[in-house]
Amino acid sequence: MISTIGLIAGDELRYWRRSKIAWSVLVVLVLISVCAALVSNAEISQRAEERLAQQAESDAILQAQPDRHPHRMVHYGHYVYRTASPLAVIDSGIDSMVGTSIFLEGHRQNTATFAAARETGLLARFGSFSPAFVLQTLAPLLLTICGFASVSREKENKTLFQLIGQGVGTNTLLFGKSLALWMMALLALLPLLVLGLITTGSDEFGFRQSLMSMALGYLLYLSVWVLVIVSVSALLRTSAQSLSLLLGLWVVSTVLMPRVASAYASAAVESPSRIETNLRIEEAMRLEGDSHDIEDEAFVDLRTLTLAEHNVATIEDLPFNYRGYVALRGEEADTEVLNQFAEERMARELEQKRASDSFSLLSPVVAMRAYSMALAGTALQDHHHFLKASEDYRYNMVQTFNRLQMEEMTLSEDLARNESYEAGQRTRVDSTNWQEMPVFELAPLDNTQRWQAASQAGFTLGIWFIAACMLLSLSARWLRS
Amino acid sequence: MQQEFNFLRKSKAVLGAMLLLLAVSGISIGLGLDYVAQERQQIEEFIALDAEQRAYKRTQAYDWGGAAYDAFHATWNSPSDLTFAAIGQRDLNPTMMRIRALAVEGQIYETDSVNPELALAGRFDFAFVIAYLLPLIVIFVFYDLVASERESGRLNLLSVSAENSRSIWIPRIALRLLGILFAILAPLWFGGFVEGTTLSILLSASLAVMLQLGIWTALVLAIAMQLTLRSESIASISVGVWVVLTLAIPIAGKAYIENAVTGIKGAEVALVQREAVNDAWDLPKADTMEPFYASHPQWSDSEPMTDAFHWKWYYAFQQVGDEIAADPAREYRETMLARDEMTAAIAWVSPAVAIQRQLEALAQTNLDASLTFEDQVRGFHEKIRRAYYPVLFREVPFSKERLAQIYIPDFSEAAGLGSD
Numbered sequence: 001m002i003s004t005i006g007l008i009a010g011d012e013l014r015y016w017r018r019s020k021i022a023w024s025v026l027v028v029l030v031l032i033s034v035c036a037a038l039v040s041n042a043e044i045s046q047r048a049e050e051r052l053a054q055q056a057e058s059d060a061i062l063q064a065q066p067d068r069h070p071h072r073m074v075h076y077g078h079y080v081y082r083t084a085s086p087l088a089v090i091d092s093g094i095d096s097m098v099g100t101s102i103f104l105e106g107h108r109q110n111t112a113t114f115a116a117a118r119e120t121g122l123l124a125r126f127g128s129f130s131p132a133f134v135l136q137t138l139a140p141l142l143l144t145i146c147g148f149a150s151v152s153r154e155k156e157n158k159t160l161f162q163l164i165g166q167g168v169g170t171n172t173l174l175f176g177k178s179l180a181l182w183m184m185a186l187l188a189l190l191p192l193l194v195l196g197l198i199t200t201g202s203d204e205f206g207f208r209q210s211l212m213s214m215a216l217g218y219l220l221y222l223s224v225w226v227l228v229i230v231s232v233s234a235l236l237r238t239s240a241q242s243l244s245l246l247l248g249l250w251v252v253s254t255v256l257m258p259r260v261a262s263a264y265a266s267a268a269v270e271s272p273s274r275i276e277t278n279l280r281i282e283e284a285m286r287l288e289g290d291s292h293d294i295e296d297e298a299f300v301d302l303r304t305l306t307l308a309e310h311n312v313a314t315i316e317d318l319p320f321n322y323r324g325y326v327a328l329r330g331e332e333a334d335t336e337v338l339n340q341f342a343e344e345r346m347a348r349e350l351e352q353k354r355a356s357d358s359f360s361l362l363s364p365v366v367a368m369r370a371y372s373m374a375l376a377g378t379a380l381q382d383h384h385h386f387l388k389a390s391e392d393y394r395y396n397m398v399q400t401f402n403r404l405q406m407e408e409m410t411l412s413e414d415l416a417r418n419e420s421y422e423a424g425q426r427t428r429v430d431s432t433n434w435q436e437m438p439v440f441e442l443a444p445l446d447n448t449q450r451w452q453a454a455s456q457a458g459f460t461l462g463i464w465f466i467a468a469c470m471l472l473s474l475s476a477r478w479l480r481s
Numbered sequence: 482m483q484q485e486f487n488f489l490r491k492s493k494a495v496l497g498a499m500l501l502l503l504a505v506s507g508i509s510i511g512l513g514l515d516y517v518a519q520e521r522q523q524i525e526e527f528i529a530l531d532a533e534q535r536a537y538k539r540t541q542a543y544d545w546g547g548a549a550y551d552a553f554h555a556t557w558n559s560p561s562d563l564t565f566a567a568i569g570q571r572d573l574n575p576t577m578m579r580i581r582a583l584a585v586e587g588q589i590y591e592t593d594s595v596n597p598e599l600a601l602a603g604r605f606d607f608a609f610v611i612a613y614l615l616p617l618i619v620i621f622v623f624y625d626l627v628a629s630e631r632e633s634g635r636l637n638l639l640s641v642s643a644e645n646s647r648s649i650w651i652p653r654i655a656l657r658l659l660g661i662l663f664a665i666l667a668p669l670w671f672g673g674f675v676e677g678t679t680l681s682i683l684l685s686a687s688l689a690v691m692l693q694l695g696i697w698t699a700l701v702l703a704i705a706m707q708l709t710l711r712s713e714s715i716a717s718i719s720v721g722v723w724v725v726l727t728l729a730i731p732i733a734g735k736a737y738i739e740n741a742v743t744g745i746k747g748a749e750v751a752l753v754q755r756e757a758v759n760d761a762w763d764l765p766k767a768d769t770m771e772p773f774y775a776s777h778p779q780w781s782d783s784e785p786m787t788d789a790f791h792w793k794w795y796y797a798f799q800q801v802g803d804e805i806a807a808d809p810a811r812e813y814r815e816t817m818l819a820r821d822e823m824t825a826a827i828a829w830v831s832p833a834v835a836i837q838r839q840l841e842a843l844a845q846t847n848l849d850a851s852l853t854f855e856d857q858v859r860g861f862h863e864k865i866r867r868a869y870y871p872v873l874f875r876e877v878p879f880s881k882e883r884l885a886q887i888y889i890p891d892f893s894e895a896a897g898l899g900s901d
Contacts, residue, residue, distance in 0.1 A: 021717060039736050054748060061756065066763055076759050079752060094597035097573075101748040103755075113590050114747035117600075118573040120739055121820050121848055122837060123827070125603050126731035133732070141724065145717045240625065240712050244494070247720060251617050256505070259609065262602035263512050273523045274594040275577045279530045286537075349596045356599060373598075380598045421788040 001172055008168070008176025012150060013183070025142045026184065033134050033191040037089075040130040041195060044089045047116070051081040051100060055440070063435045067428040069417060070404040071327065077105030078397060080440040082112065082386045085377030086199045086207050090192055090214070091132035093378025096124060102387075104394035106331060106401075107291075109338045111274060112387070131192040132372050135218050136365055137254050139188045140225040143181055144246045147229040149239040150177040151479070156239060160479075170234075170476040178230045178472065185222035189215060206447025207377070213451065213458070214375040220461045221368045227468035231475040257363035265356035271348050277341060284337045291330020294323055302329060316411055323414045324406030331398050342391065346384050353380050360460045367460040374454035377444050381453045385445050393440050400437065404429050495622050495657065502610075502618045503664035509607045510668040513565035514675060516606075520564075520576065524557045527577050531555035544879050546792025549869045553579040556861055556892045558854040561845040562678040563686060566669060567608035567837070569846030572600055578858060582869055584799040585862045586754035586806040589855060590747055607669060608840040611690055612833040613727060615665065619697040620719040622657050626650070626705050628712035658698060665690055682843055689839040696832050727833040734827040734834075742823065744816025745809055754806035761798035766791075773797040776804065780874040793873040800866070814852065821848045857896035864895055 016022035058079040065076065081101045088095055099112025117124035127133050151174070154160040163173060196211040229246055236242040272280075289298025294315070303315065306325065315322040353370075360367030373379035405414070409427045417427040445453075535552055542548035558576045572595050580588055603609065627650075666687055673683040700722060705715050761769050766786055774781035777800070786794055828835035841847040868889050877883060 021714065043736060043739070050746070054746075054752075058752065061752075068763070072762060077755075079748070079755075081748075094601050097595070097597035097600045099592070101751075103751070111592065111594055113592055113751070115573060115592070115597075116739075118570070118592070119747060119817060119820070120735060121817065122570065122824055122841065123731050123735035123738065123834070125837075126728065126735060126833075127603075129732045129736050137728070138724070141720070145720070149713065240629075240716075243713050243716050244621065247617075247621075247716065251614070255613055255617075256605075258602040259605035262599040263605040266596070266599050267512065267515060270519070271594075271596070273527065273577060274592075275527055275579060276523065276530065277594075278579070279527075279534060282534065345594065349598075352596050353598050356602070369602075380596070383597060418790040424788070 001169070004168060004172045005176040005179060008173055009179040009183070012177055012180035016146065016180075022146050025146050026187075029139065029142045029184065029188050032138060033131065033188050036129050036131050036134045037191040037195040040092065040128070041089045041199070043128075044084055044092060044095075047095075048084050051083055054079075054101070055081040055083075059439050062437065065431060065434050067431050069424070069427045070324070070401040070408070070429050070433075071106075073401045073434065074106035074327070074398050077103055078394075078440075079103055080390050080393065080442075082383075083442055085382065085444050087196065087211060087214070087376035088378050089199050090130065090196055090211075091372045091376040091378055092128050092130050093132075093373035093376055094380065094383060095378050096120070096128065098383050102390050104390060104397065106398045107285075107334050109342060109391060109394070112383075131195065132369075132376070135188060135192065135222070136368050136372070139185065139222060140254065141247075141250055142188075143185060143222070143225050144229055144243070144250055146184060147177070147181045147226070148233055148243040148246050150181065150230055151233040152236060152239040152242050155237070164480075170479040171473065174230055174234060174472055174476050174479070177233075178226050181226045181229065182223065185219070185226055189218055189222070192218065205444050206450075207444075209447045210375040210377070210450050213454070214372060217368065217371045217375070217454075217458055217461055220465050221364055224364050224461075224464045224468040227465075227472045231468070231471045234475040234479050253363035254365045257359055257366055258369060261356040261359035261363075261366050264359070265352040268355045269348060269352045271345075271352070277345065281337065281341050284341075285334055288333040288337060289330065291327050291334070294326045299326055299330075302326070318411070320406045321409050321411050321414050323411055324402055324404075324409075327405060328399060328402040331395070331402055335395055339391070342387070346387070349380060349384075357457065360457060361463075364461065364464045367457045367464065371454045371457035371461060374457065375450050377450060379453060381449075382445060386442060389442050390440070397437060400433075404433060496660075498618050498621045499660045499664050502614065502661065503667070505614060506607060506610045506665050507668040507671075509605055509610045510565065510672040513568065513606050514672055516568060517560045517565045517676070520560050520571075524559060524577060527557065528555050531579060539881075539884060542879075542881070542884060544792065545869060545872045545877070545884075546795060548879075548884055549582040549792075549796070549865075549873075551581075552865075552889075553581050554861070554865055554889060554892065556580055556854075556858045556896075558851070561850075562676045563673075563682050563840075563844040564846055565672050565676055566606065566686060567840035567844040567846055568604050568606045569608070569837075569841035569844060570848060570851060571846045572604070574851035574854075576854075580858060580862050580865065582796065582799070582862075582866045584754060584758055584802045584806075585859055586750065586803050586810055587758065588862075589858060590751060607672070608837050608844075611665065611693055611840070612837050615661070615690075615693060616697040616723050616727065616832070617720075618661060619694065620701050620716065620723065622661065623654070623698065623701045624705055624716045624719055625712040626653065626702070627708070628705065628710065628715055631708070654698070654702070658694065661694060662691065665694075686840060686843050689836060689843070693832055693836045726831050730827065730831040731834050734824070734831070738820050738823045738827075742816055742819045744819070745812045747813055750806060750809045750813045753809050754802050757805040758798060758802035761801065766794050769794060769798040769801055772801050772804070776800075777870075780870060783874040784876055793876075796866070796869070796873060817848060818852075857892075861892055861895045865889055 016026070058081070062078050065073065068076075079101050082098075084092075084095055096116040099115050101114055102112045103110045127137075151160070154163065164170065193211075193215055196215070197208070200207040200211055228249070232246055232249075233239075233242045236245060287298070289296040306318065306322070307313065307315070310318055312318055318325070357366065357370050360370060370379070374381070408429050413423070413426050416423045418424065531553065532555070535554070538551040539548065542551065556578045560571070564571065573592065575592050577593070578588065578591060669687065669690070670683065672678075701719050704710070704719050704722070707715070710718070766788075770786075783793065824834065825838065828838050838847065842849070868887050871877070872883065872887070
């Protein structure tokens with residue numbers, strides 16, 4: 001039986017060699033996959049270089065700051081840039097949709113600004129030329145064009161009954177046809193693997209394992225298409241009918257469904273505008289008091305407590321600058337409020353993603369997209385990871401400055417700082433302190449975390465594969481009768 | 482004609498395709514209307530919240546500089562009456578901003594937070610239906626127009642029975658076109674009716690849609706009329722053409738544009754302005770005040786300052802920071818415009834890009850519209866800034882009564898939007 005499957009597959013491949021369409025499809029597929037790999041590699045590495053250069057520039061600027069009052073540094077802030085994951089060359093995911101840089105300063109959490117998509121304009125919405133796009137969208141179409149007539153052709157030429165008459169089982173026949181189509185799918189996958197292996201060369205975050213899981217997922221996904229194409233070709237009477245149905249399926253699942261899923265998600269889980277959130281944050285922070293003003297009513301309790309703790313009568317008697325202490329505690333309270341809102345937003349975005357991902361049971365493309373992005377490290381959770389990491393960095397940076405204000409000057413010096421140039425000089429802290437600040441380095445999520453995010457979609461792909469296998473065996477049974 | 486009508490009624494697949502198109506464009510319009518309504522409501526709530534916040538801050542004020550520092554002003558870009566059909570770039574461009582008297586360059590690039598994964602999938606709006614799905618429906622409806630007759634052996638019979646071959650096809654094509662047209666225009670006009678869209682805009686949009694339909698019908702018929710092709714080949718080739726025009730050219734064009742027009746990045750503009758504003762703190766006050774008085778001679782007779790902090794110096798270096806960042810900011814804008822111009826060139830070879838551009842222009846959801854909004858915000862910011870300069874530079878003693886007299890118009894008034 002195995003050899004018969006091989007014979008049938010070989011026969012199909014020979015038929016393709018003779019037919020012009022199949023040949024051109026094959027050439028197009030290989031050409032496009034290779035092009036996509038090259039273009040995407042060039043684009044992503046350029047972006048990565050740009051951001052590394054910008055980060056280096058920004059770090060250098062911070063370190064070159066002169067002696068200053070530490071609170072000036074809190075407002076001076078710092079820019080950090082998001083680095084792209086090495087597998088972004090295969091699936092750039094949300095990379096172009098989210099801001100590349102974020103400004104970190106005291107009392108505020110800014111959003112990441114300057115998304116590449118905004119700077120590119122309208123064309124950004126048409127997608128990116130990446131191996132993921134080729135495999136998710138184009139490969140199924142090309143497989144359809146190659147395989148829609150694989151069985152119906154035999155019916156129309158009346159060769160099907162001959163084959164069955166010769167004792168070829170319908171299961172064997174359909175497996176053979178699928179195998180031939182499957183080889184073409186493998187060919188499309190090859191550039192992805194090669195490119196992925198190159199970019200994950202020096203790999204410390206398990207991207208190579210992710211690449212393997214990803215390739216496996218694409219194999220499963222393309223197999224689903226192969227099995228569906230052959231099944232439809234077996235089930236429908238004419239080649240024309242099977243082509244119409246397959247093209248319809250392709251349009252609905254690859255073009256329509258992702259957008260329907262996204263529209264559904266944003267309607268199902270409403271999100272307030274950023275500005276409304278900011279206003280609510282401001283309102284919440286109003287209660288925390290203004291940490292620039294040590295007389296603010298919000299800090300009355302803090303003062304009593306601190307004085308009692310150090311057993312002194314006035315804030316001037318404290319062993320540190322009380323103004324710096326208020327700044328420190330104020331930042332702590334502000335950050336708590338800010339984090340609460342940030343977490344709320346991230347949770348809502350994840351909920352929207354779940355709503356959108358629920359369409360993966362209606363279209364394997366939705367599942368494939370989610371799976372691929374998650375493993376490539378270019379999904380929503382990776383962006384959230386960047387936001388959290390930059391927030392941690394911001395908090396530590398600001399509190400370092402506040403501690404300097406607390407420890408490097410007295411309260412009376414600090415209060416008098418605006419009175420004259422000399423008074424200002426006395427509250428300036430040595431610039432070596434900025435040079436000692438650790439630089440921002442974003443460690444990506446590790447392989448396990450990426451896999452956790454991808455597992456649900458991977459599971460759905462598995463379900464699709466099983467369903468497609470069942471469809472094939474059903475159509476084999478149908479063909480027999 | 483009657484005969485053709487009966488024929489069409491019998492071809493269930495074609496009717497099914499038209500019903501599908503009607504449903505899909507209906508849904509897209511429904512979603513668009515919902516989006517616009519949601520946005521209007523957000524803007525309304527924003528304006529109210531903003532006024533409340535500003536009024537509160539005014540009660541807390543104790544000096545001019547602080548009052549200006551805390552007084553944010555709402556600016557917004559209301560959806561146009563056709564936004565429901567082409568949401569376009571609105572999600573990535575800011576639609577609402579809060580502006581205060583500080584350096585404008587530090588405020589104007591804030592964007593709304595969109596869920597990036599949802600944005601990535603693309604919008605399911607009417608423009609998408611027309612750019613992507615309409616051509617596929619046209620392919621489906623017309624690809625076997627001739628071939629099916631030939632393959633069923635009726636072609637010769639038909640051409641014998643009709644006086645000339647044209648008279649068989651024209652009513653058949655016309656009827657199908659009318660069906661498609663109804664399926665797309667009925668939802669659009671319904672949406673237009675709900676939104677009270679200006680008639681001329683609705684007509685222009687309909688015309689653009691009809692042009693797209695015409696182009697694709699002509700393309701598909703040109704392939705379908707090839708007598709040597711089997712219907713499967715016609716379908717495959719037509720879909721191939723669709724892939725090239727709708728997916729390949731725009732994506733390749735995007736990659737080309739990003740490489741061809743590199744220009745300055747927004748992040749660099751932000752860095753320049755940040756540096757300019759921050760460096761001022763460490764420079765002697767004269768370094769700020771000299772260029773400031775040069776560009777604003779009306780305040781040059783203001784009282785000289787001591788070494789101590791002074792608000793008028795603070796606002797002067799905000800202004801000077803903007804002036805330093807003006808060139809990079811202009812360059813940033815020109816980069817985006819250059820990219821947009823190249824996109825216009827690509828539209829000549831991709832109907833999908835062309836229709837998207839046309840609808841976004843009519844709906845005012847394109848780059849031009851977002852830059853117009855940016856200009857309005859800049860103009861408004863200038864008014865805010867100038868409202869505080871007299872009290873700052875004349876060193877008028879602070880009082881709540883005088884603060885209440887500082888008049889800053891509402892954004893809609895300042896930008897000449899009229900009330901809405």
